[in-house]
Amino acid sequence: MPIPQNFIAPEQLSSKETAFRQIREWIIDGTLAPGEKINDMELSKALRISRTPVREALQLLEAQNFVEIMPGRKTTVTHIDEDELRLILPPIAALSGVACELAIDKINDQIISELKSMNNQIEYDIRNNSFFAANQHDLEFHNIILKVTNNKYIDGMLSMMLAHVRRLICNQQINLSLISVEEHKQLIHAFETKDKVLVVQYSTKNWKRPLDEYFKL
Numbered sequence: 001m002p003i004p005q006n007f008i009a010p011e012q013l014s015s016k017e018t019a020f021r022q023i024r025e026w027i028i029d030g031t032l033a034p035g036e037k038i039n040d041m042e043l044s045k046a047l048r049i050s051r052t053p054v055r056e057a058l059q060l061l062e063a064q065n066f067v068e069i070m071p072g073r074k075t076t077v078t079h080i081d082e083d084e085l086r087l088i089l090p091p092i093a094a095l096s097g098v099a100c101e102l103a104i105d106k107i108n109d110q111i112i113s114e115l116k117s118m119n120n121q122i123e124y125d126i127r128n129n130s131f132f133a134a135n136q137h138d139l140e141f142h143n144i145i146l147k148v149t150n151n152k153y154i155d156g157m158l159s160m161m162l163a164h165v166r167r168l169i170c171n172q173q174i175n176l177s178l179i180s181v182e183e184h185k186q187l188i189h190a191f192e193t194k195d196k197v198l199v200v201q202y203s204t205k206n207w208k209r210p211l212d213e214y215f216k217l
Helices: 015-029 040-047 051-063 082-103 109-127 131-149 152-172 178-192 196-215
Strands: 067-070 074-077
Touching: 015 040, 015 051, 015 152, 040 051, 051 067, 082 131, 082 152, 082 178, 082 196, 109 131, 109 178, 131 152, 178 196
Parallel strands: none
Antiparallel strands: 067 074
């Protein structure tokens, strides 16, 4: 798929971080398809940065198993490895529960309102068969909670693992259902009542259920 040429770099990010985030996003959404050869000069032009940060970003992406670099030959996008994703699921569910437990005492009425609003948007997307938008808004829903934790270690680890899950969702068209909306409502209510046991339980279930159904675990 052609790389978009209208890219606008986010402010306050280094060239390497900009390249890393955007190339990873193109891999996740399928702009750069599994098995596709990557041309660093083409990426450099599209991102409007030099080739050095692009190459550094590709090295980071190789460490996270998004690309494979064959020195002196080529760099290609890795294929989706479902067996690897099975290994990712338990730590995602566990870390999400930890994030919710850390966030619970910091969540105020404004955050609750934001969560409810985003969940309403997810429900609207699903009812209108806008599943790509629903998946994007689902990620934003969970990012609201992550921001409240203000823990860069949990954020960093979850972001990396969730990127692989998002890639599977985009490529295999795993669609959210209204069950996710109801699970979000349960999670929000647990935040409102400050029930640490239930926020962990509901968060874990919300991440595990759709992917467990996909893998038929």
